[in-house]
Amino acid sequence: MSSQLPPPTDPPPAHRPEAVALSLRGLAKRFGSKIAVNGISLDVPAGSFYGLVGPNGAGKTTTLSMATGLLRPDFGQALVHGVDVWRSPLEAKRLLGILPDGVRLFDRLTGEQLVSYAGLLRGMDRSVVAGRVQDLLRALDLAGDAGTLVVDYSAGMTKKIALASALIHAPRLLVLDEPFESVDPVSAANIRDILKSYVASGGTVIVSSHVMDLVQRVCDHVAVIAAGTVLAAGTVDEVRGNGSLEDRFVELVGGRSTAEGLSWLRTS
Amino acid sequence: MVADLVRLKLTLLRNSLRRSTGQLIGLILGGLYGLGVLGFLTVGLVLLGTADPHLIRSVLVIGGSAAVLGWMVIPVAAAGIDMTLDPARFVTFAVPMRQLLAGLTLGGLLGVPGVVTLVAALTQTATWIRYPAAAVVAPVCGLLAVVLCVVASRLVTTAISALAGTRRFKDVSGIVTIIPLVLLGPIIGGITAGFQNSPDFAVVLADVLAWTPLGALWAVPADIALGNSLQALLHFLVGVASIVLCLWLWSASLGRALVTPAYNSVTRKSGGNLGWFGRLPATPSAAVAARSLTYWVRDPRYSASLLTVPLIAVVLYFSGSQADSLAAFNFVGPITAFLLVWSISADISYDNTAFWLHLSTGVSGRADRAGRAGGLLLFGVPLALVFTVVPLVITGSLEHLPVMLGLSAGLLLTGTGLSSVVSARYTYNVPLPGESPFRTPPGTNFAMFGIQFVGWLVLLALALPEILLAVAYFITGNALFGWLSLAAGIALGAAALVLGIRVGGRWYDTRGPELLQAVSVNK
Incomplete structure (x- = not known):
């Protein structure tokens, strides 16, 4: 099914294996007195499936918003395939497909209308949009609900339709914030297949998640973020060493508390 | 428990004020407005005391009925005007029904409209100060009328919220309720014309309203002042019966709302129609x-x-x-x-x-x-x-x-x-x-x-x-x-x-x- 998806346009030249899809240089953001992101520098290699993990409130969403042109950073730079997101936003946005977390959609449109809208806003040709919308809806198992208003979708369906909107223009870099949250296991597997074949054809995917298992399974690179700084970054094997990613994550982030205090919770 | 619910409402209010100064300004403006209305009402009610008792009766019954009606209708028009104590949020807590009802009623009084209604209803006593027997009854009836206001308004919002689970209902009701609001001018114009055309119109209107749940409690002190004890008793009974009925209906619909989570039925539609796109x-x-x-x-x-x-x-x-x-x-x-x-x-x-x-x-x-x-x-x-x-x-x-x-x-x-x-x-x-x-x-x-x-x-x-x-x-x-x-x-x-x-x-x-x-x- 994933073959129905358009391959990323203009795959990175094969003779530059070291090409970087996303490069963050000292990104920082402060909200009032709280420093949400404290100078993050990261290189996401082109053609990688990159996981961004961190505890709640670590600054994942803020970082990704700044990297994708949704939130102006206080300091630092974000380059998408060498294009500065904040100096040449239009050029960078053509290369980018994003799925933000915790935002609304134009949910009084039908699913089909919403994805078409995303394509038309990018100035794409009507027939190309129409063809890709059908492909995407079928691949994401939404064809039966194409005419339902997005406001009536379930949480998982909403995620999927937002993902379809991010894929419509065949970007070279996909930045997905919590793409698997509230998506059912079957759809999640389908999405993973789609993303894997997208990476295999030369695209780059960045996903944020706090499900370590999933990241260890699907990603080849990972960065651990906590309190707005990068604690570790590299290939999954480099970061996790001998243990599981989850153990390494807990070791890096800390904060595990034992359940001793809740003795009254034992029902026996 | 009741105190907890009241405290919850106050805490929610305080936290929302702490979050934005804009909201604080809004509350202050609302409070000032309420104070203005209250001052106007108090002076009016006190001055009204010097008028002919028949006129007092007409004014209080019609005005009071309008207040009860307002408590019932405005929350619907403004769907969720204040849902901080929305019963749906208590679904997962095992709060005894009686205490939930009492807490929600008291919580409904906290706020500018509640305080204004309460004080105005009690100020009625001053209006009847020349008629000792009526002045004794007035605060009791006023309090009961305020309870009726809150209970009726809660009944309406709870009943609506059961219906309002579906998006389509929300969409349609939100739009439809503005029609009477916009046409309020012509409606008021019609009523004014009625007053102008016949001087007895107000008396007749008040007499009719006095037998309805809306006006019954407001008519009791007037009946006593005018010496109609039997009528006073009957009106009082109508009023109390209304409260009991509203309470019963409210607890029934609340009981239903607490075990029926909102459910949105959606028919799947396949695509093919891009509409304007x-x-x-x-x-x-x-x-x-x-x-x-x-x-x-x-x-x-x-x-x-x-x-x-x-x-x-x-x-x-x-x-x-x-x-x-x-x-x-x-x-x-x-x-x-x-x-x-x-x-x-x-x-x-x-x-x-x-x-x-x-x-x-x-x-x-x-x-x-x-x-x-x-x-x-x-x-x-x-x-x-x-x-x-x-x-x-x-x-x-x-x-x-x-x-x-x-x-x-x-x-x-x-x-x-x-x-x-x-x-x-x-x-x-x-x-x-x-x-x-x-x-x-x-x-x-x-x-x-x-x-x-x-x-x-x-x-x-x-x-x-x-x-x-x-x-x-x-x-x-x-x-x-x-x-x-x-x-x-x-x-x-x-x-x-x-x-x-x-x-x-x-x-x-x-x-x-x-x-x-x-x-x-x-x-």
Whole structure:
């Protein structure tokens, strides 16, 4: 099914294996007195499936918003395939497909209308949009609900339709914030297949998640973020060493508390 | 438990105030307004005491009935006007029903309307101070009447919230309830006419209301003062029975609401119909226009303002025919144009965080502005045309057509240009997507009215050439001024539109991320 998806346009030249899809240089953001992101520098290699993990409130969403042109950073730079997101936003946005977390959609449109809208806003040709919308809806198992208003979708369906909107223009870099949250296991597997074949054809995917298992399974690179700084970054094997990613994550982030205090919770 | 619920409400209030000073200002303004109303009511009630007891009776019964009715109707019109103690939020807690009812009733009294009603009901005692027996009964009946207000209002909101689980119901009820609100003027006019035509109208109305749950409790002190003890007892019984009945119905529907989580039944629909997206050209600005047009129909926040347009025409017609002068009715066209254009001045605030799609696709500011303006003008131009021509035909004053068209065109085009700038520059708290069109987050009204008011002044200033020419036309009666007004309206309006889209577009391009951040505060 994933073959129905358009391959990323203009795959990175094969003779530059070291090409970087996303490069963050000292990104920082402060909200009032709280420093949400404290100078993050990261290189996401082109053609990688990159996981961004961190505890709640670590600054994942803020970082990704700044990297994708949704939130102006206080300091630092974000380059998408060498294009500065904040100096040449239009050029960078053509290369980018994003799925933000915790935002609304134009949910009084039908699913089909919403994805078409995303394509038309990018100035794409009507027939190309129409063809890709059908492909995407079928691949994401939404064809039966194409005419339902997005406001009536379930949480998982909403995620999927937002993902379809991010894929419509065949970007070279996909930045997905919590793409698997509230998506059912079957759809999640389908999405993973789609993303894997997208990476295999030369695209780059960045996903944020706090499900370590999933990241260890699907990603080849990972960065651990906590309190707005990068604690570790590299290939999954480099970061996790001998243990599981989850153990390494807990070791890096800390904060595990034992359940001793809740003795009254034992029902026996 | 009851104290806990009351404390919960106070804590929620305090925390929301701590979060935004705007809300604090809103509460202070609301409080001042309430204080003003209260002062007015207190003085009125005390002075009323010197009047003839029959008159006191009519005033108190009719006024009191209106208060009870208001408590029942206003929360529905403003769906969720204060749902901080929404029963749906207690579904997972095992709160005993009796205590939940008492807590919710007391919680309903906390707030400006509750305090005003309570104090006013007790001030009734002062009105009856010349009749000792009535003065003793008055505070008791007043308190009971206040309880009835709260219980009836809670009954209505709980019953509605059971229905309101579905999105379609929310959408439709939100729009439909404005019809009586807008027609309030003619309704009040009718009642006033009734008073004027027959002096006994008030007495008869009060007598009827006294036998209904609305007015029964308010009539008891008057009956005693007038020496009708038996009638007083019967009215009292009607009132108490109403409270008991409302309580019983409320606890029943609350019990149901607590075990029936909101469920939204949706029929699956497969695609194939792109609506406006398929009909308009495939360019970014046309896509924005198609999205806007779709929202004008599907989003109650937009369609509500669309619905007010014909209602305004109806109101102007009736008020005009009552005053025997349809002069104001002739201005329906320009008024329509004015209302329409202003409704897109908060477009990005209405998008809320869905605006990220525009930002991430890199659609240019000019395309975004032009699309939203175009979407409005696509139906706004024909609508304004119809609303300009038809009233003139009805009143048989077609000779005013050029000047009216000039005013309509000027306001429509200039206003669209101005709105294109305003919505790219200012955002304010508006009802969120899916909320009732009339729900406004408290406190933000102040900033919003400030921007709106200045905006109106600017719009009038920008349309001044057309307006002055129209004034000249009406003073001199020279048709030339009418035609000049038409020319000015079209030419200056078109220029303002183009300029507005350019300036707004430039602002949009430089401030896109800041706009997104500004609207995400309100979510």
